[in-house]
Amino acid sequence: MSKTTLTRRGVLKSGAIAGAGVALPTIFTASSAAAYMNEPTGSSVTLGFNVPQTGPYADEGADELRAYELAVEHLNGGGDGGMMNTFSSKALKGNGILGKKVEYVTGDTQTKSDAARASARSMIEKDDAVMITGGSSSGVAIAVQGLCQEAGVIFMAGLTHSNDTTGKDKKANGFRHFFNAYMSGAALAPVLEQLYGSDRKAYHLTADYTWGWTQEESIVAATEALGWETVNTVLTPLAATDFSSYIAPVLNSGADVLVLNHYGGNMVNSLTNAVQFGLKEKTVNGKNFEIVVPLYSRLMARGAGENVKGILGSTNWHWSLQDEGSKAFVRSFGEKYGFPPSQAAHTCYVQTLLYADAAERAGTFNPCGIVEALEGFEFDGMGNGPTLYRGEDHQCFKDVLVVRGKENPESEFDLLEVVEVTPAAQVTYPADHPMFDGGELGECNPGS
Amino acid sequence: MDAIILQILNGLDKGSAYALIALGLTLIFGTLGVVNFAHGALFMIGAFCAVTLSRILNFSFETIDPGKTDFLGNPATVETAYLEHWFGPEVGGAIIDWSVPLAILFSIPVMLVVGFVMERGLIKHFYKREHADQILVTFGLAIVLQEIIKYFYGANPIPTPAPDAFRGSLDFGVLLGFDPNAIIYPYWRLVYFLFAAVIIGAVFAFLRFTTFGMVVRAGMADRETVGLLGINIDKRFTIMFGIAAAVAGMAGVMYAPINSPNYHMGMDFLVLSFVVVVVGGMGSLPGAVLAGFLLGILESFASMNEVKSILPGIDQIIIYLVAIIILLTRPRGLMGRKGVMEG
Known part of the structure; x- marks a missing residue:
C-alpha cells in the first residue's frame, strides 16, 4: 500500500504548476470560432x-x-x-x-x-x-x-x-x-565625397547598442568605399551624458571627420560637446574638420540648438x-x-x-x-x-533625404535643409546583403 | 602628455559637478541626518531656472511680416523680444545673451524656497524614520519633481547657451608650451570649474568663519548638547537645507550650457554623487569634495582609448570599482567619521 503525504507547500507548488499549465495555451490563442487572432466581429x-x-x-x-x-x-x-x-x-x-x-x-x-x-x-x-x-x-x-x-x-x-x-x-x-542605417550610409556617401573629398580620416563615436553598432558598420563601409580611412571607432555608454572625455581624444587622433552614431539625448549632448571643444573651427590635415550625424531628427536637433548648423545627416522625410x-x-x-x-x-x-x-x-x-x-x-x-x-x-x-543643419533658420521648425534627395535605387541592397544576414522571415502567423 | 593634461582638465570639470552635488548631499546628511535622494532633482530644477529665466527674458510680441510665409503658406509672424524693443537690439540682446549668469541670481531665492518647502513640507516628517524610509520617500519625490518639469518643459533637451563671450575654446596647450590645438578646452567648462571652486570655498568659509556656521558644525558633531545650550538647532538645519538646495541649484544653472537641460539630468548625476559621498565618507564635507574630483579624474582617464584598449568597458565601471576598493580598505570612506550610519 502506498503512502501519500500531502503538505501545504506541495499542494501550493502543484497548484501553481497546474494553473500555469491551464493558462498557457490560452495566451495568444484566438477564440475557437475566429479564423485569426482578434478577428473583429462588431462594427x-x-x-x-x-x-x-x-x-x-x-x-x-x-x-x-x-x-x-x-x-x-x-x-x-x-x-x-x-x-x-x-x-x-x-x-x-x-x-x-x-x-x-x-x-x-x-x-x-x-x-x-x-x-x-x-x-x-x-x-x-x-x-x-x-x-x-x-x-x-x-x-x-x-x-x-x-x-x-x-x-x-x-x-x-x-x-x-x-x-x-x-x-x-x-x-x-x-x-x-x-x-535604415545601410540606407543612411548609401545616401550620405556620395554627398560626403562631393563636399569633403575622398581623402578623409574619420573617427566614430557610437552608442553601444544594436542601432549604434549597425549604424557604425554601415557608415564605415560606405565611407571606406569612398577611400576614407577609419581612424578609430569608440563605443560610448547609452547612459552617458557628458561626452567630453570621448571627444577630447579626437583632437589629437589625426582624424578630420567626427561621425556621431548617436540619437536622441546622446546626439544632443555629443554634438554640443564636440562643438564646445571647437571641432567645427579646427583645421586638420589641411582641411576643415567636419562633424557628421548620420541619423537626424528635427525634434532632437532642436535640443542641440545652434550646434546643428552646417552638420550633415540623413532623414526619412522632412x-x-x-x-x-x-x-x-x-x-x-x-x-x-x-x-x-x-x-x-x-x-x-x-x-x-x-x-x-x-x-x-x-x-x-x-x-x-x-x-x-x-x-x-x-x-x-x-x-x-x-x-x-x-x-x-x-x-x-x-528615396532618402540628405539634410544639413540650416545656417539661418526662419522659424523654430526650420532647422534642417534638404541637400539631396537620394533616389531609391541608390539605397537599395540585395535581400541577402551581409549586413542583413542571419535571420529568417518565417511564415506569417494568423494566431489561430 | 597633452592627452593626459586634457583628461585631467576633463576630470576636474566632471569632478566639479560631482563635488557640488555631493557637497549639498553631505550638508543635508550631516545636519539633518537625512539621505536625500531628491538632491539630483534640485540640480535639475536649478538648470531649469536657467531655462525659465531665458524664456522670461525672451518674452516677445508678434507682428505679421507680409513678406514671409509660415509652413502652411500663411503670412508669417515675427517675434520681437520686449527687452530688445524697450532697450534696443544691442542692450536687450546682451541681457538675453547673459541669461545663464543672471539665472544664478534668479535661482538662489527660487532654490531656497524649494528647499524650504521640501524640508518643512515632507522631509521633516521623516527625520526619525529609518534611512530606508528616507531614501524611498525622497526618491519618490525626485520622480514627482522630474515628471512636473517634463509636463511643463517636455522631454527633449532644451538648448541653453553660454554668453557669446564664453563660447569657443581656449588653446590651453600653447600656454603650456605645446603645439597649437594640442590641448583645447572650452571656456565655459573652465568657468564652471572656477565657479565650483568659489562655491565650495564659500561654503567652507561660511561654516568655518561665521557664528552660524560654527553652531551648525557643533550641531553636526553633537546635536543634543547644542540643543541643551538653548540654541534652536532645528531652525539652523532647515536653513542649511535651503543653502544645500541653493548650491545644487547654482550648480545646475551653470551646467545648463554644458549639456542642454532635460528632465532626467538629476537622476543621471544622483547615483554617481551618492557614490562620491560614500567614497568620501558619509557626513564629511572635505571627503565629498575630494572624492568628487578624484572620481571625476579617474572616470576621465578610464575613457581614454589607451586604457579602454587594455580594459574594455572600464569607463562604465571605474567609479563603482574604485568605490568597492575604497570601501573594502577604508569602510568609512576616505574621510568618514566614526559612528556615522553605524550601529
Whole structure:
C-alpha cells in the first residue's frame, strides 16, 4: 500500500504548476470560432498605438500619437483626408477599414523593451487590437515585432533605424516603412565625397547598442568605399551624458571627420560637446574638420540648438518637401496641431494608411492576408516618391533625404535643409546583403 | 602628455559637478541626518531656472511680416523680444545673451524656497524614520519633481547657451608650451570649474568663519548638547537645507550650457554623487569634495582609448570599482567619521 503525504507547500507548488499549465495555451490563442487572432466581429476594428508616452523619447511619442489620431480621423472620413487623397492606391474610401469604424487604444513603451512588450501584449489580449504600431527605438521595435509574430497580429514599425529590424530580426508579421542605417550610409556617401573629398580620416563615436553598432558598420563601409580611412571607432555608454572625455581624444587622433552614431539625448549632448571643444573651427590635415550625424531628427536637433548648423545627416522625410503627398500631410497635421509634423509622425501616419489599404485590398484583417497584400506592394503619393514594400524582408525602399543643419533658420521648425534627395535605387541592397544576414522571415502567423 | 593634461582638465570639470552635488548631499546628511535622494532633482530644477529665466527674458510680441510665409503658406509672424524693443537690439540682446549668469541670481531665492518647502513640507516628517524610509520617500519625490518639469518643459533637451563671450575654446596647450590645438578646452567648462571652486570655498568659509556656521558644525558633531545650550538647532538645519538646495541649484544653472537641460539630468548625476559621498565618507564635507574630483579624474582617464584598449568597458565601471576598493580598505570612506550610519 502506498503512502501519500500531502503538505501545504506541495499542494501550493502543484497548484501553481497546474494553473500555469491551464493558462498557457490560452495566451495568444484566438477564440475557437475566429479564423485569426482578434478577428473583429462588431462594427469596429481596434488598432494598438504603442508609443513612448514617458521617458526620454516622450515628445517623439507624442508626435507619433498625433499622427495616429490624424490617420484614424482620415480613415473614418473626418478632416480633409490628408494623404488618402494623394495615395496611389484608391482602396480607402473614408468609411473606416472594410466598413468597420477604426478605433484605437494606446500603450506606453517607455522606450524599454519589457514595458513595450507588456503594453503590446495588453492591447492584443485585453483590447483585441488587430495591429500594433509605433515606437522610437530599434530595441523596442525588435522586441515588439517578435511578440506580434508570436501573437499572430501585424506589427507596423514606427521609428526604427537599425539594420537588424528587417535584417537578422525580421519577422513575417512585421513591416518597416522607415529607412535604415545601410540606407543612411548609401545616401550620405556620395554627398560626403562631393563636399569633403575622398581623402578623409574619420573617427566614430557610437552608442553601444544594436542601432549604434549597425549604424557604425554601415557608415564605415560606405565611407571606406569612398577611400576614407577609419581612424578609430569608440563605443560610448547609452547612459552617458557628458561626452567630453570621448571627444577630447579626437583632437589629437589625426582624424578630420567626427561621425556621431548617436540619437536622441546622446546626439544632443555629443554634438554640443564636440562643438564646445571647437571641432567645427579646427583645421586638420589641411582641411576643415567636419562633424557628421548620420541619423537626424528635427525634434532632437532642436535640443542641440545652434550646434546643428552646417552638420550633415540623413532623414526619412522632412516637412519642407514639396511633393503633393507631403504637402497634403503637412497641411492636415499643421491645421490640426499648429506645427509641422516630424519624420516620426510621418512614418507612423503612413504605416497606418498602408495597413488599412492592405486590409481593404486583401478584403480581410487576417494577418496572412495583410502580409500578402503588402509584400511587393508598390505605391506613391506618401511623401517619399515611388516606394516598394519588398517581400523578402518587409523593408520599404524609397528615396532618402540628405539634410544639413540650416545656417539661418526662419522659424523654430526650420532647422534642417534638404541637400539631396537620394533616389531609391541608390539605397537599395540585395535581400541577402551581409549586413542583413542571419535571420529568417518565417511564415506569417494568423494566431489561430 | 597633452592627452593626459586634457583628461585631467576633463576630470576636474566632471569632478566639479560631482563635488557640488555631493557637497549639498553631505550638508543635508550631516545636519539633518537625512539621505536625500531628491538632491539630483534640485540640480535639475536649478538648470531649469536657467531655462525659465531665458524664456522670461525672451518674452516677445508678434507682428505679421507680409513678406514671409509660415509652413502652411500663411503670412508669417515675427517675434520681437520686449527687452530688445524697450532697450534696443544691442542692450536687450546682451541681457538675453547673459541669461545663464543672471539665472544664478534668479535661482538662489527660487532654490531656497524649494528647499524650504521640501524640508518643512515632507522631509521633516521623516527625520526619525529609518534611512530606508528616507531614501524611498525622497526618491519618490525626485520622480514627482522630474515628471512636473517634463509636463511643463517636455522631454527633449532644451538648448541653453553660454554668453557669446564664453563660447569657443581656449588653446590651453600653447600656454603650456605645446603645439597649437594640442590641448583645447572650452571656456565655459573652465568657468564652471572656477565657479565650483568659489562655491565650495564659500561654503567652507561660511561654516568655518561665521557664528552660524560654527553652531551648525557643533550641531553636526553633537546635536543634543547644542540643543541643551538653548540654541534652536532645528531652525539652523532647515536653513542649511535651503543653502544645500541653493548650491545644487547654482550648480545646475551653470551646467545648463554644458549639456542642454532635460528632465532626467538629476537622476543621471544622483547615483554617481551618492557614490562620491560614500567614497568620501558619509557626513564629511572635505571627503565629498575630494572624492568628487578624484572620481571625476579617474572616470576621465578610464575613457581614454589607451586604457579602454587594455580594459574594455572600464569607463562604465571605474567609479563603482574604485568605490568597492575604497570601501573594502577604508569602510568609512576616505574621510568618514566614526559612528556615522553605524550601529
